[in-house]
Amino acid sequence: MGVFTKIPYVLLGLFILINYGLLVTGIFRRISARIGKRIGMPVYQPWINLVKLYAKRSSVYHGIMFYLGPVFRLGGGVGIFLFMPLIFGSEYFSNFSFAGDLILIMYFMFFGMLGMALGAGEGGHPYSAIGISRGLAQFTAIELPLTFAIIAIAIQYQTLSLTEIVAAQQGGITHWVLFTNPFATAAGMLSFLGAMGASPFNVVRAPQEIPIGPPVEFNSGFLAVLRTNAALLHIVEAILWMNLFFGGATNWIELFIKSFCVYFFALFVGTVFPRFRVDQSIRWYLKVPLILGILAILYIKFI
């Protein structure tokens, strides 16, 4: 299939995933409200919020990077999406994964982070800088166990291609990395918590302390773009982790269910645990998840 014929399918997939991401966000707001014995906002609230933000009549910006920042940010989310095969075995929904493998996706996460950082930096707000410095610092620690987990998977399957990793996990639940290398899964899922920015690792946006961290200056359409990206990015990350550890998906239903479960994990932990300070979370990641990551490699190497 040529690149250009792929574009409609890619756009379709993008549309589905953004909406699915918004839906999941809404569902989770609802679930966490229930945990707090509230009724919670309607499931469709994220759509309304998004419409409202796009419908804001005025907006302010601070400079060219304030414009480009959200573009980079959304580019990061869309980029991960573009290079990730969604449905295993589906030629239509493998996106542009022919151009790069797992490493490309990993490093595309930085694309968005850099955009956020630059845009927020241009805003000139001290809280943005604090938030970004926290976010980046925490992210370094988060990536470490993930790196171990990915290397463990690469050793296990002798490939860095996401498609092949998923392919190798087909054929029953016991073929999932979850069972073939539980340590890698544990390390990966712990870093997933951080990657999702869920509590206890959400000090980056700490609303009470530094109003909302990096996006403090973003308004109206800029914020809308960021929100769109958040919806997309979180679900895409869930899909990535699903592909890595839980056998991927062969159809849309499986994709929805599995990614929902992965996503739910972050939510579940987040509603239960209080927030870490950033130095605490870094040190925590350099303890348990790091050891799990090393165990993952040792496990796959020697057992």
Place this chain on the structure above:
Amino acid sequence: MEYIGLITGFILVILGIWGFLTQKNILKMIIGFTISDTGINVIIVSISYLKNRTAPILNRPDLLTDTVNKITDPVPQALVLTAIVIGVGVTALMLSYALRLYQEKNTLDINNFKDLKW
């Protein structure tokens, strides 16, 4: 007895060096040096000494024949002259140093001239 000159010379050299190293007064040090210098000279002369021979001065007719076996070695005697001259030169130089040092600090104690060290 034939080594008495040699032994005296050595004793003088050692005495001189001993004085040279232990006396704090510069003049006494110089005296120590001249003593050991003299000792060296004595040694040189006594080296040339060969038993039952005479000085290499051909003032007697009998010496003109078989000269080599009748006289002591003449070379050290030539050397000793040079050595004495040099010794005198060095002594004079040292004395002038002593004078200059005394002019500098009004003292002749070697311990007072430690401006330069380390």
Place this chain on the structure above:
Amino acid sequence: MSEINNKNTSGIEKDKFFAPENEKRTVTAPDGQIIEIDPLNDYFCGDAPRVHKPHKNKLFESFLNWARAESIWVLGFGTGCGSIELYPLLTPRFDAYRFGIQMAPTPRQSSLMIISGYLSVKTLKRVVRSYEQMQNPKFVMGLGSCTINGGMYWDSYNTINRLDYYLPVDTYIAGCMPRPEALLAGFNHLKKAIKEGKGEGANKYAENFEWYKANQKKIIKDWNMPDYNW
């Protein structure tokens, strides 16, 4: 700081409260050039606000208004004692989230400002600044009698009597203090107003900008910000 004040005010009565941080000052650039800094002009945008007309398509505009009404983000800014009545709204008992009402941390991202009770002059300055930093469309809700006519502080030397002289108010909630139920009713009223297209406070503010500004400046004497805080 006081000395600067005194020096600056010598002789000129109207400059008595000219904020010292707004004084012109000179700095030396790295290349030796002397630069004069005029803080108000150099650091702030300072343009007057613009009227943003609603969308021409009525139907589309009403859809957008619906979204605006159903997604009210409240600026977390408690101006007076009434803010204590706001927080129960978020508890399971009242659960304002049901109505799409959320707290937002910064003015940039919020659409509703609640003036919760009496408003002293000192706070008014901050309120004006925060309000102006919110993006159009934006709404103001006056909470309690104090915002309506001064309430029990009507003759205080330092609290305003009528909020609508300073900000375009969309909804008042009477009471001293109004209970959270009253607040919910107020929110409903506000939503209705927005859906009806009456939530044009921001445009009203822009249209009557000079009047509002004159009123504000009348009581805020040490005006240390540009006329409009973008």
Place this chain on the structure above:
Amino acid sequence: MVNPIHIVSISLGVAFFLGFLRKANHNLTSTIMLLAFAANAFISAQWLWAFIYSNTEPFYIFTAGFRPPYSISLLMGRNEAIFTFLINIAGLLSGIFMLKTYLRHGVYAMMAFLGLILGLNIIILTRDLFNFFVFMEVSSIATAGMIILIKNVKSVSAGFKYIVASSLISILLLLGIVFIYYFGGSLNIDDMITNHLLVSKGAEVAVFLVLMSILLELKPFPANGWALDVYEGSLPGIGALLSATSATAVYFVLNKLLAFANPYWYNVVAVVGMISFIGSNLLGIKQKNAQRLLGYSSVGQIGLLLVILGFSNTLGEKFEYIAFGVLISHYLAKSGLFWLAGIVKQDNIKNWAALQKKPIFLFFMGVFLFTLAGFPPFPSFFAKWQLIMELSTAGMYAWVIGILFGSFLEAVYLFRWFGYAMKGEHNDLPMFELPWHKILPVVIGVLSVFGISYISKDWLPGGTSLNFIPLYFIAFMYLIDFAPAKVKNTIVILVITYYSWLVIPNYYNTDIIRLIFSSIFLIGAILTLIPGYLKKGSRKGFYPAALLMFSGLIGLVESTNIYQFFFSWELMTIGSYLLIIRGKYSMPHAFKYLLFSVGGAYFMLMGFGMAHAGQASLSFDILRTGVPYSSIIFLLIAIGFMTKLASLGFHIWLPGAYGESEADVAPMVSSILINAGVFGFIILMTHIPDANIGYFNIPYMLGWIGVISALVGNIMASLQEDARKLVAYSSIGVMGYVLFGMAMMSHLGWLTAITYTINHFLFKGLLFLAIGGVILRTKTFNMYEMGGLIKKMPWSFIAVLIGIITLAGIPPLSGYAGKWLFYNAIVLKGWYIQGAFIMFAGIIAFLYCFRLIYAIFLGQLKDEHRNIKEASVWFIIPQYIIIITIMLFSAFPQYVLNPIGNWLSQYFPNNALVWNGSLATSSLGYWNAFNIMMIVMGMFVVLLLFLLLVNRGSKKVGQFDIVYAAERPERPETTHMAYNLYAHYNKAIGFLITPWITKSWDNISEWVNTIANHTRKIYNGNGQAYALHILIYIVIAYLIINGGLF
């Protein structure tokens, strides 16, 4: 041909004649004296000429009508001609130098001086022992006489100590000579040699006394306190004489007399020399007095000469060359430096900063110091190289270590001194006088250094293969140093362009690695020279130094054997040192840099020596075939390269050296120079593919060092406030990756390393240029003092943005290629744990990347920078050339990486990466650079249009129009959140970067200083104590020698 005896007759005659003229005009008398020296020099020169060019037979002079052994005889051979020539020239130049002194002190001083030179001439020429003694004494007395005649308060007591010591020595010497005569029956040296007269036990004692006396005359450590005091106390002119002439003559005599001694004496001489060399260089470290420092250095150099003499049999036919190289360097440099001391008239080495008032004298001093320290292209370099090679061939590694260690210690104090002179505070210091008669000898000295260098280079095997053309050009640049910087810059750029045109195409299609590195070095040179157009004035001294460095670098690439390689390496070191020290506060850092470079170079030299051992060739192949010790060779050479790569442990020089250097020097050294280490590793590792010591696999260890370097370098970079230090630490980090990649010893590992090298060259040059341009405008290095500059310097901002995207490895730019290759390499190699940590380090790079761009360009614009202009166009142009290169490399990496892969497959046969157009496929994954680029660009444009559509009519607001908790910011300084940005990170993992390495280096230097300080306390200033040292030295030597140690 004038009979050499006329040297004697002229000197004596003039000396006596002067006695009559003591009332005459001193101008006349001094002219006569100088003419006498000139005549002497002419005689020896004439003989020298004859010996060299017409193979004349050695010429014997017989006195008193007898033939030896019955009379005194003199010999004029080739060596005698050389040495007398040296001594007479030194006499002449010293005479000129001290002209004023002689004019003031009259004929007696001149007579003493003539006596000294006469004595030295004769002890060289004479073949008679007693004659030697006599003229030894004559020269001693003359020296002491000169010291006392030339009234100098300090020197009198030193002179007395001198005469005390020398008279003690003369007693021993005389005793020895007398007993030699007693036992051997002859005083003629030839006689003793040919007839083996000195074989009895008693004769050995006599020989012991004679040789020990001569050794003591050479002032061996530690029995040399008297000599040091004289060096310190006497006039510099006399110091020069003592150091250059007396020592030279006595050294020659020792050489002459060793012929009749028992062969074990060579070992004694070597040991004495080594103790002296290391000991006095150690003590020199603590020395602050310039002349005393020179004294220590003299002693050290003589020690080295003694070592060489001790190994003269081992060195064989190379002995003369080596000894001559070291001796002539010592002779010229030491007398030159003493003369400079006489010109500067500052005791404390810190006050030599006065030289900055006349920069040409700094140049002279530099020439002399580099000559002493054995840097190319000076003769001592060739000599030292050959010495190490020969000793290694003989397997004497302990001696090699000793020599290198001593040389290193010498470099420590010499270059600390040079640093003070170059960069010390000189405003309070008085200007020195510059009479012509003091300048002339120094200038002649400098010219002679160059002349001899030129002559001596060809006398070595492989010497002619050295590329001297760049050096000529450098000399030319020095000659036109007065020209405006712009003119010189143009000339240099044109020449380098022409040179690139000559060199680079040669490697096209033949040697991809050399193609890459020559491009990096030469094109990098051009790019980093472009900002030089900004400089006003003539920028003295910059271009020769820069060219020296670049010629060294390109020399590395062009070198085909270890000799050329090492030569270029040292050239590069000098050049970069001179460049780095130009920074305002960079003196201590440049010093550290030089020490590490010298230390590293000595490790390399040792390694090369071991490799050369037993193999006649000098080509790189001997590394491969240096079988028995190949692992150790690998380790030694690797340490040398690691100092340049600033790997952890050897990194402490880098941040300061790069951070404090000039704005356009920083990119030169950081993005170009540092690659020399990479190139070295490539050469090394392609020739020694694997190295194990015991159970330790050295590349494995190197890999870990790379990991830790990357980690620590990146964390350190994140915690810097100074922009240039940040980038400098990041260099440590990136070089950690490179080292790690190289150490993997796999196809992909190397490909990664080379990709990283190219990337590092590009982005680090870009960053340093951009930041240098900004700093030139803002006049501050602290990032938190900048901010908001994007509005004023958008071009620089874009450059930095591209730079950090590349650095951080964000797709689609070429940094990502490195990351992708890295993952593949790690997994294929099986270095998982290290690999994960090095990826962790790569992520930490984000922290400093963001800090760099945020703190400088984003955030709040400071008041001072409100009217600031964009960085100079001369900085912008090279940046954008680099950016275009990055873009091309990012989109079409296959054109570079594919040939590298092919080249690599000859070393690592499994071609791990398959290229299909722009699609690279490894056994693990795949990567299509061009497609990624296109997709990302397309996506970016679409999203940007979308956002523009959504936010049309957005309002641009001022810098203080931010939500500030309903307040307003008051000052940009307090609003710009940039100081200590990663405080929490420091809190979390700051313990990782406890500077224990810096501390341990500090401790080492502290220990060395303490040892030196305590040891030098034996020189307590008491003349008797010095005499006692001499005696004890002799006694211990006697016990050891007769104890059968040799």
Place this chain on the structure above:
Amino acid sequence: MKELLQRLEYRFDVSDIVQKRENQTFLTIDKKHTISLITHLRDIENFSHFVLLTAVDWIEDNLFQLTYILHNPEVNIDIAIRTMISRDNPEMDSAHHLWEQVATYQRELKEMFGINFPGSPGVNDSFILEGWDDIPPYRRDFDTKKYTEETYFPRPGRQTNDPAEYMKNKLYPNG
């Protein structure tokens, strides 16, 4: 307490000693000796806690009364020191060197009553009122109602009751 008061009387010219509660005594001292009394209480008598500083406007006597309340936590005693200062030139020695927080009270008094405390840090900075240009509002000659009506756009038609009258009528409608 008694002994303490005796000691104080012995040393200082205090008057009007009124024991309001078992552990709280008010006393009056002239302006000159106030600070030395406070210092004495703090340093000798262990009154380590400064409770408050306030003022009363005795406009009829043309005086301001300053009240300093100190507390001795060891024996749980309060002493309130009253001193009268002239209303014409209201100025008092600063006590901020004894407790740092006194400066804040003094700043407030400066703003609200116009009593000056020379040397007190930041005493001239606005405290609660930003940009106040009328006479200090706590002075009794400041007519707050008039000021409000002039300044704050009172809403027409607002009815105001005197609370005392209103409650009286409501609770006891029959009088």
